[in-house]
Each structure stands twice: as C-alpha cells, then as structure tokens.
Amino acid sequence: MSAPHELVVRGGTVVDATGERRADVRVVDGVVAEVAEGLDAPAGATVLDAGGCVVAPGLVDLHTHLREPGREEAETIETGTRAAALGGYTAVVAMPNTDPPLDSAESVRNVHALAADALAEVAVAGAITVGRAGERLAPMAELAALGVRLFTDDGDGVQSAGLMRRALQYATGLGVVLGQHCEDRSLAAGGTMHEGAWSSRLGLAGMPAEAEEVMVARDIALSRATGGRVHFLHLSTAGSIDLVRRARAEGVPVTAEVAPHHFTLTDGCTAGYDPVFKVNPPLRPQDDVDAVKAALADGTADAIATDHAPHAPELKDLPFDQAPPGMLGLQTAFALAVTELDLPLARLLALLSWQPAALVGLDPGHGGAQGGPVAPGAAANLCVVDPTATWTVDPTAFASRSRNTPYAGRELTGRVRHTVRAGEPVVVDAEATR
Amino acid sequence: MSPFPTHLLSMDDLDADTVAEVLRVTDSFAEVGRRANPKVPALRGRTVATLFFEDSTRTRMSFETAAKRMSADVLSFSAGSSSVKKGESLRDTIETIQAIGMDAVIIRHSSSGVPARVAGWVDNCAVVNAGDGWHQHPTQALLDLYTVRQSLGGGPEGTGRFRGLRVTIVGDIRHSRVARSQITAYAALGAEVTLVAPATLLPPSLEGWPVARVSHDLDAVLGSTDVISLLRLQAERGSGEYVPTMREYSAGYALTARRALQLPPEAIILHPGPMVRGVEIASEVAELPSARITDQVGNGVAVRMAVLFLLLGRGPLDEAAA
Numbered sequence: 001m002s003a004p005h006e007l008v009v010r011g012g013t014v015v016d017a018t019g020e021r022r023a024d025v026r027v028v029d030g031v032v033a034e035v036a037e038g039l040d041a042p043a044g045a046t047v048l049d050a051g052g053c054v055v056a057p058g059l060v061d062l063h064t065h066l067r068e069p070g071r072e073e074a075e076t077i078e079t080g081t082r083a084a085a086l087g088g089y090t091a092v093v094a095m096p097n098t099d100p101p102l103d104s105a106e107s108v109r110n111v112h113a114l115a116a117d118a119l120a121e122v123a124v125a126g127a128i129t130v131g132r133a134g135e136r137l138a139p140m141a142e143l144a145a146l147g148v149r150l151f152t153d154d155g156d157g158v159q160s161a162g163l164m165r166r167a168l169q170y171a172t173g174l175g176v177v178l179g180q181h182c183e184d185r186s187l188a189a190g191g192t193m194h195e196g197a198w199s200s201r202l203g204l205a206g207m208p209a210e211a212e213e214v215m216v217a218r219d220i221a222l223s224r225a226t227g228g229r230v231h232f233l234h235l236s237t238a239g240s241i242d243l244v245r246r247a248r249a250e251g252v253p254v255t256a257e258v259a260p261h262h263f264t265l266t267d268g269c270t271a272g273y274d275p276v277f278k279v280n281p282p283l284r285p286q287d288d289v290d291a292v293k294a295a296l297a298d299g300t301a302d303a304i305a306t307d308h309a310p311h312a313p314e315l316k317d318l319p320f321d322q323a324p325p326g327m328l329g330l331q332t333a334f335a336l337a338v339t340e341l342d343l344p345l346a347r348l349l350a351l352l353s354w355q356p357a358a359l360v361g362l363d364p365g366h367g368g369a370q371g372g373p374v375a376p377g378a379a380a381n382l383c384v385v386d387p388t389a390t391w392t393v394d395p396t397a398f399a400s401r402s403r404n405t406p407y408a409g410r411e412l413t414g415r416v417r418h419t420v421r422a423g424e425p426v427v428v429d430a431e432a433t434r
Numbered sequence: 435m436s437p438f439p440t441h442l443l444s445m446d447d448l449d450a451d452t453v454a455e456v457l458r459v460t461d462s463f464a465e466v467g468r469r470a471n472p473k474v475p476a477l478r479g480r481t482v483a484t485l486f487f488e489d490s491t492r493t494r495m496s497f498e499t500a501a502k503r504m505s506a507d508v509l510s511f512s513a514g515s516s517s518v519k520k521g522e523s524l525r526d527t528i529e530t531i532q533a534i535g536m537d538a539v540i541i542r543h544s545s546s547g548v549p550a551r552v553a554g555w556v557d558n559c560a561v562v563n564a565g566d567g568w569h570q571h572p573t574q575a576l577l578d579l580y581t582v583r584q585s586l587g588g589g590p591e592g593t594g595r596f597r598g599l600r601v602t603i604v605g606d607i608r609h610s611r612v613a614r615s616q617i618t619a620y621a622a623l624g625a626e627v628t629l630v631a632p633a634t635l636l637p638p639s640l641e642g643w644p645v646a647r648v649s650h651d652l653d654a655v656l657g658s659t660d661v662i663s664l665l666r667l668q669a670e671r672g673s674g675e676y677v678p679t680m681r682e683y684s685a686g687y688a689l690t691a692r693r694a695l696q697l698p699p700e701a702i703i704l705h706p707g708p709m710v711r712g713v714e715i716a717s718e719v720a721e722l723p724s725a726r727i728t729d730q731v732g733n734g735v736a737v738r739m740a741v742l743f744l745l746l747g748r749g750p751l752d753e754a755a756a
Contacts, residue, residue: 195638195639196638196639196641197639197641197642199638199639200637200638200639200640200641200643201614201642201643202546202547202569203546203547203566203567203568203569203570203611203614204546204547204567204568204569205568206638208638272547272550272551272554273546273547273548273550273551274551314523314525317523317524317525318523318524319524319543319545319546319547319548319551320545320546320547320551321545321546321567322545
C-alpha cells in the first residue's frame with residue numbers, strides 16, 4: 001500500500017510533547033492537515049479507528065541492529081523495519097556493526113539506498129573508528145555530511161581513552177554525538193553474564209559492573225574536558241546511573257538510554273543456561289534493575305532504546321558461553337514499558353519517541369520528521385496504541401527473521417494498533433500492510 | 435527420601451538422604467568390583483553413551499567401566515572423531531544420539547551448563563554430568579564422600595560421621611567444577627567446609643554458598659582439618675594469570691611434607707586428579723598412607739555404577755548386584 005492521498009485517524013486521544021486532548025487527525029499527502037474533534041472523512045479517505053487508543057508521534061529507536069549488510073540470515077532492513085513498524089516505531093537508528101561496518105560514506109549510502117522503501121525511517125549511526133577497531137578515527141565529517149548524527153563503535157567500547165578524547169574533540173566541530181558502549185575490555189573480556197552470585201554458582205565467567213562503570217566515569221571526565229557530547233548506550237548498573245545523574249546535575253553534556261530487558265529481567269534468568277538470556281551488557285541483579293527504573297522515572301535516562309539484536313536460531317542453540325549476545329526488542333518494547341514501568345503513558349511516549357528523536361536530531365527542531373507534536377504541518381509519522389489491551393508474546397508471529405526473544409509466552413499489556421509512516425498506514429490493526 | 439532425580443546434573447539435585455542412598459548403593463557395587471568376575475546383569479539391554487567434548491582419560495574410563503560391569507551397551511562419542519569436528523551443532527548431535535536410542539548420555543563439556551541444556555532437549559533419556567566447565571562434577575564429589583566415609587570406617591550408616599567434619603578445600607576454587615560439587619556435597623551431610631585460596635582464585639561471590647569460612651592462610655587451618663582436598667591450578671584455563679608465579683602459589687598453598695605434618699594424625703588427603711606434583715602437592719605427600727588418591731579412582735567406578743543403577747535400574751538392588 002502506498003500513502004493514500006488522505007487519511008483520517010478517528011476517535012482517539014492525541015498525546016505528544018505539548019499535552020493530551022481528544023482529537024481526530026486528518027492527514028493529507030503525508031502531512032498532518034487538521035487535529036480536531038469530530039472530523040469528517042471525505043469520500044475516498046482511508047480511515048483508521050483509534051477508539052480507546054492513544055494517537056502519538058511514532059516511536060523512535062536509538063539502538064537497532066538491522067544486520068544488513070552481512071548478516072541477512074538474522075535480519076534485513078526490510079524485516080527489521082517491519083518489526084519496527086509493528087512495534088510502533090516510525091524511525092530506527094541502525095547500528096554500524098554490520099559487515100562491512102558503517103565507517104565510510106560508501107557504506108552509509110548503501111544502507112540509505114537499501115532503506116529507501118523500508119517501513120520505517122532508517123537513520124544510520126556511523127562508526128567512531130575505522131572498522132570499529134578502536135585504532136583511528138572514521139571519516140566522521142564525511143558521514144555527518146550524509147546526515148549521520150550519532151557515532152558509535154557499539155558492540156565494543158572505544159578502549160583507548162586518548163582516542164576517545166580525540167574523537168570527542170573532533171565531534172564538537174561537527175555537532176554530532178558519540179554513543180559509547182561502556183565496557184572496559186580488560187575487566188569484561190571472556191565474561192558471558194553479570195559477575196556476581198549467579199555467575200559464581202553457575203560457573204560462568206562474569207562481566208563485573210565496574211567494567212561498565214569505569215568507562216562511564218572516564219567518558220564523563222572526557223566530556224567535561226572537551227565539551228563533546230557523549231550518549232551512553234544501554235546503561236545497566238546502579239553505579240553507572242549514579243555517575244550519569246551526578247554528571248548531568250553538574251551540567252556535563254551527557255545523555256543516556258536504557259534497554260527494556262534491563263528493567264524487566266535479572267541475572268537469575270540465566271540459571272537454565274538458555275542463551276536467549278545472554279545479552280551485552282548482561283542482565284543484572286534486582287538492585288540494578290531498580291536503578292534503571294529510577295533513572296527512567298527521574299529523567300537520568302533520556303530514552304528507552306531496544307538494542308534489538310537478532311541472531312539466527314542455530315547460534316542461540318550453542319552453549320551459553322559460545323552463543324552471541326543479544327535479544328529482539330522492537331516488537332515488545334512498548335508493551336514492556338507499559339507493563340513494567342509505573343509511569344504515566346505520556347512519560348513513556350516521551351522516552352520512546354520525542355526525547356530520542358531530539359537526541360539524534362531527527363525531530364522537527366533539527367529539520368527532521370520524527371517525534372514532533374501532532375499538529376498541522378507536521379510529517380504524519382504516528383503510532384496508535386491501545387494502552388490497556390493485553391497480548392501474549394509469540395516469537396513465531398514476529399516479523400523479525402530471528403526468534404531470540406526472552407519474553408516468549410509472556411502476557412503483556414499495551415498493544416500497538418496502527419502505525420503511520422509519512423502518511424502511509426504501514427501497520428493496521430496490528431498487521432503490517434506490506 | 436525424595437526419589438532419585440531423572441538426571442544427575444548438579445549436586446544441588448541431591449538432598450542429604452539421597453546422597454546417603456547413593457553411598458549405600460555404592461557399597462553393593464564396590465563388592466561386585468572385588469569379585470573375580472566383576473560383572474552383573476543390572477543394565478542388560480540398556481544403552482549408555484559417553485559424550486565427551488573435552489578430553490578426559492580417567493572419568494571416561496571410569497564411567498565406561500561402570501556401565502560395562504553392569505552389562506549395559508556402551509557407545510562412545512568423542513568430539514575429536516565425530517561429526518562435531520565437521521561443524522555439527524550440539525543440538526543436532528544430541529538429536530542424532532536420541533534417534534539411535536539411548537537410555538543415558540554421560541556428558542563432559544568445557545562449557546558450563548551443557549548437560550542442563552541437553553537434559554531439556556532429550557526424552558526418556560537420563561543425562562549425567564561428567565563435568566561441565568567450571569560448574570559441576572557431581573560424581574567426583576560423590577566418590578570423594580565415599581572415600582571419606584570408607585576412611586572414617588562408618589559402614590552403611592556412616593554418613594552421620596560427616597556432621598561437624600572439618601573439610602578444607604585448597605586451590606583454584608574459582609575455576610573448579612569439582613570444588614562447586616564438593617562444597618554442596620560435604621555441606622549437605624553436615625560437614626564444615628573451609629576454603630583456602632588466594633582471593634583471585636575464589637569465586638567472585640560466595641553469596642549463598644554453604645561455606646563455614648574462607649582463609650588465605652593454609653598453615654593456620656591445617657591443625658583443625660580432618661579432610662584436606664587439593665585442587666589443581668587450571669593452567670590450561672589461564673589460572674596461571676591469577677597468581678604471580680607458580681613458585682609463589684606453591685609457597686603459600688601447596689601441601690608440602692612440612693605442612694602435612696601439621697595435620698591431625700587421623701586426617702586424610704584427597705586430590706581429584708590429575709595431580710601436578712610439586713605445584714599443589716609434594717610428591718612424598720601424595721605417597722603418604724593418609725593420601726587416598728588411588729582409593730578415589732577405584733571408588734569412582736563403584737559410585738558411577740550406583741548412579742547409573744539409580745537412574746536406569748529396574749528392580750531391587752540385591753538382585754541387581756547379585
């Protein structure tokens with residue numbers, strides 16, 4: 001289905017950064033034309049029923065592994081953005097740890113071309129270093145010229161403090177943000193889960209909390225010194241969150257995201273050695289889970305980001321220590337937030353939509369089309385969610401090419417009903433239209 | 435007493451009464467082992483596979499001898515010679531073995547948790563953990579208990595003598611599946627377990643472990659030790675990096691002849707093997723009468739017969755061991 005000339009979303013409550021009101025939304029040629037109660041649908045217009053639902057700016061995921069190019073058996077841009085659309089997302093930031101990695105203008109252009117017809121906007125994150133090898137800077141200005149606003153070696157942290165400082169200095173001239181996967185390799189190497197009571201009992205090599213925290217502390221110091229913006233990816237420990245909270249109070253230009261699995265699951269989940277619970281950073285004890293939730297409640301975390309990381313089934317059948325880390329996230333993030341977080345829906349939508357959009361310049365304030373208020377003249381990137389509907393997670397029904405969700409069989413509250421991308425209804429009644 | 439579990443994956447699967455039962459059944463099979471023809475028909479018609487993804491001489495031989503003495507058919511898979519080398523996945527290997535039809539698979543793997551995962555994949559097939567990563571090696575712990583009970587002269591009801599027994603486990607506990615099984619096993623029977631190691635060779639957390647005390651000073655605990663169990667430094671797993679030098683480790687933690695003299699006269703010395711003489715145990719100490727290291731190996735067969743009987747046996751023990 002291509003975008004209809006005219007579309008009306010009828011019967012819902014509009015929630016965006018400006019507030020909440022009962023209103024219908026009329027979209028003409030991909031742009032919001034009218035937001036008001038009791039709008040008529042002209043003949044020929046597509047009508048989406050939003051009765052009992054919330055109509056919001058489409059969700060924006062700062063952290064998606066689309067796997068293409070290089071790992072198309074696990075996910076493609078097509079399947080990954082379909083999963084995104086079904087999860088209510090109208091934009092995803094594609095992580096650069098593909099094969100080849102997204103460290104050159106050519107590789108970024110390739111992803112842009114592959115994503116031209118995708119079901120969600122694909123914003124590319126570029127690598128900080130060539131080949132993500134942590135040795136020399138990638139051509140950040142060339143990538144920034146193509147619209148790249150977030151750079152990260154995600155999957156690995158930039159181990160060298162000197163190189164990270166140089167990258168931050170260079171980035172200040174480009175107006176881009178550096179995303180750090182905080183993991184000090186000398187502390188975490190060989191680890192396959194959180195180091196603690198469970199890893200000790202299970203006889204698995206652990207990754208201690210301080211492997212994350214020393215890099216958070218280091219990068220706060222580097223951000224303070226250079227003025228360069230650091231965005232902390234998937235923070236998972238109480239210590240990290242405390243460091244970021246204090247740095248922000250002090251005015252250091254750092255931001256943070258957290259992933260749904262870090263506010264829903266603990267390291268005890270790995271007791272059966274099922275690699276579906278293996279993820280990096282690892283699942284942590286309850287105190288850390290509580291700290292992640294507190295970070296979302298008090299604003300220390302700016303965004304919920306999925307770290308959607310598809311892996312082919314045979315890789316998740318390997319022994320725990322040999323299986324790759326990562327879990328699916330796009331189709332469960334919204335419902336997990338509704339189910340597990342004791343926050344008002346408007347706060348959840350801020351964390352899932354307009355705050356992440358602004359963080360990487362995808363918002364109207366930076367010339368983008370995501371996360372903006374639902375108002376006349378705005379691009380029609382919308383999600384329609386039913387915050388009270390319950391459903392059971394069935395991985396076989398996922399649009400993703402992979403099945404590695406740790407939530408199979410879980411009943412969740414909060415369902416994505418429709419997703420509209422640039423005026424096109426890409427998801428209608430929880431089914432993708434293409 | 436709770437029924438014997440379907441699989442033997444961890445010492446955590448066995449309560450104190452079940453452990454006592456294993457030791458009682460072991461007595462019967464130890465007697466079989468002393469006969470001129472040490473073979474009974476207890477598992478005739480049953481098929482047992484040993485599936486060793488990690489090299490091991492003594493454990494594999496011990497399990498295969500145990501199964502053969504009970505007249506089971508024994509199939510032997512080793513990672514080095516099977517399709518695993520050709521890239522077959524663990525799950526496919528297990529499905530193949532399951533299709534051939536096995537009553538039990540005995541698994542050793544360098545990755546912790548593999549026997550537990552396999553147990554979730556098989557039907558009507560008992561899984562025995564013969565050592566997984568740093569996690570567990572339950573039959574080793576059981577044979578240690580049996581050897582200690584034998585030394586205490588307890589007889590069939592001798593498990594009562596473990597109450598208050600002072601057991602000291604020395605060495606690379608962090609990387610030791612044997613230690614994880616031993617600690618649970620001794621504590622289940624009421625022994626007081628002391629761990630002795632440099633802090634780098636202890637697990638990162640001992641939360642929830644049934645350990646009475648931890649010491650970094652071997653000399654200080656020898657005088658109050660009834661059983662000392664020495665562990666090998668797992669150099670092949672990089673344990674050498676956890677201490678500055680082997681010399682320094684030995685100076686602090688090896689059971690030397692001088693240290694052995696500090697043990698009470700009735701104390702016994704155990705080592706799960708393979709021993710590295712001169713690193714964790716002095717050669718002359720390994721030869722002392724109080725060292726029961728070769729008894730441990732001999733008892734291993736009887737203990738494994740008992741475990742296989744409890745998992746697979748049908749009918750009463752006195753017939754099985756007749």
